Amino acid sequence: MKRNLIILFTLFVGFAACKPDGLPGIGDPVNKLDLISGNWQLDKVVQVDLNAVKYNFPYKELDVTAVAPFNQFKLSFALNNGAPATFTTTPGNSPKFIPFASGNWQVDDKKIPQKIDLSSGPDTVKMQLGPSNGLQSGTLIIQLIKGDGVKSLLRYDYYFKKI
Amino acid sequence: MRKIFFLSAMLLAVQFLQAQFDYKAATVFQPKTFTAEDEITFTINVTGTPLEGKTDLYLWIWSNEGAAGYTLINGITNGAWGASLPEAKLTNKGNNLFEYKFLPTSMFGVEPGKLKHFQFLIKTIDGSAKISDQNSPPYLFEPIVFIPVPFRVFPNRIGASDVATVYFHQDLAPTVAEQRMTPKTVTVKLYDETNTQIGDTKTWNLKTEGNKVWSYSFIPDITWTIPAGKTANKFTFRFDGTGKDINGKDVVVTGTTTEKNIDALQ
Incomplete structure (x- = not known):
């Protein structure tokens, strides 16, 4: 009986000591534009057949990095007051999938950028930002989608490493 | 006798050439290639055909003609040759250009796997005139299942x-x-x-x-x-x-x- 009272008392003291704690703050959201800015070098190129993906064909994608000196391609993004400003490319002997040496870049949403436009004069290359979970560890994925004007047929995933 | 034969041959040749219609040059498809599940829009130029200058034209469409293992299916918008349905009417874009948009699986009322290709003619509502004596070439649907090839x-x-x-x-x-x-x-x-x-x-x-x-x-x-x-x-x-x-x-x-x-x- 005495033992039960001791257990009950201990439990009572334990529960009485509990108090509701507020959840810790999750911190400021990651500024993706800050992470995108800087110097990048192309590490990997993957070709994706969008029709094969849509219909679940067995051959959907192919790593084509070794087909040409893609690894020589360098890309720099600069910010101006936290907003996208200029970019430069240094292709080396790589295929020039971004056909401009320099220009301006823009994103569709500064907080959650999904699309990125690279412009030089009147010409623009419209690309997409791939999954952004690698940005903090220094991996930027930019996607270029090609089609026949109506239908998207082919996608290139360009994996850049921060340098 | 020889002259008559030669003249007849020439006349026949001229008639044959007149009946020819270059579907490839006159027709633009969007998208350029398609599966049976894609919405297809095509524009056709009827200049130089018996339909030139007409304002109201109709589509006559069918699929799988001559395709082994497939069943011939007429488009649901066809109606009768002498009385096309309103749904088959092409949009007049001016300058003898006409446009039509359709979804193959709806047009033929079957699953995509049952469609190999389609062909068409352009006609007046009562069928009194048509674009050519020749049907269009068969336009292939891209397969939606993977077909292994060597x-x-x-x-x-x-x-x-x-x-x-x-x-x-x-x-x-x-x-x-x-x-x-x-x-x-x-x-x-x-x-x-x-x-x-x-x-x-x-x-x-x-x-x-x-x-x-x-x-x-x-x-x-x-x-x-x-x-x-x-x-x-x-x-x-x-x-x-x-x-x-x-x-x-x-x-x-x-x-x-x-x-x-x-x-x-x-």
Whole structure:
């Protein structure tokens, strides 16, 4: 009986000591534009057949990095007051999938950028930002989608490493 | 007698030529290739046909004619030849240009796997005039299931600046010699829109992928210099190798040549 009272008392003291704690703050959201800015070098190129993906064909994608000196391609993004400003490319002997040496870049949403436009004069290359979970560890994925004007047929995933 | 025969032949030839209609030149499809699940929009120019100058034109469409293993299906918008349904009316875009939009699976009322290709005619509502005595050529639907082939290109649609990878699946090779050979090289030729070869013929050593599969990758507009004013329209590729003759002597095996279109991807 005495033992039960001791257990009950201990439990009572334990529960009485509990108090509701507020959840810790999750911190400021990651500024993706800050992470995108800087110097990048192309590490990997993957070709994706969008029709094969849509219909679940067995051959959907192919790593084509070794087909040409893609690894020589360098890309720099600069910010101006936290907003996208200029970019430069240094292709080396790589295929020039971004056909401009320099220009301006823009994103569709500064907080959650999904699309990125690279412009030089009147010409623009419209690309997409791939999954952004690698940005903090220094991996930027930019996607270029090609089609026949109506239908998207082919996608290139360009994996850049921060340098 | 000979003159009469000659004149008759000339008249027949003229009549035949008049009845011809170049569907390929007069018709623009969007998208350019399609599965039976894609919405298709086509524009057709009826200039120079019996329909020139008419304002109200109708579509007559059918699928699978002559396709082995498939059933002939008429479009649900056809109605009767002498009385087209309103749903078959094309949109008049002016200057003898007409447009029509349809979804193949809805037009023919079947699953995409039951559609091989379609053909059409353009007509007046009562069928008193039609675009040509000839039906359109069959327009193929791209398959929605993977069909294994011995000579494959990845990706399925490529432009001149894209990486093209040609594959040889030896277990599917069409000849016994190709099935038995030791694949060594692939020979590739590039052609322009006039079917004239661009640059020289390339022969490359194959990369082994394992499981009797060999490959080689290249980028057409880097491998060849495409002359200004020309476009790379297609390439051919052929896998060659070595084998043994009936006496056990080494012989060169020349493979099957396959053709692949190059599209203007953007």
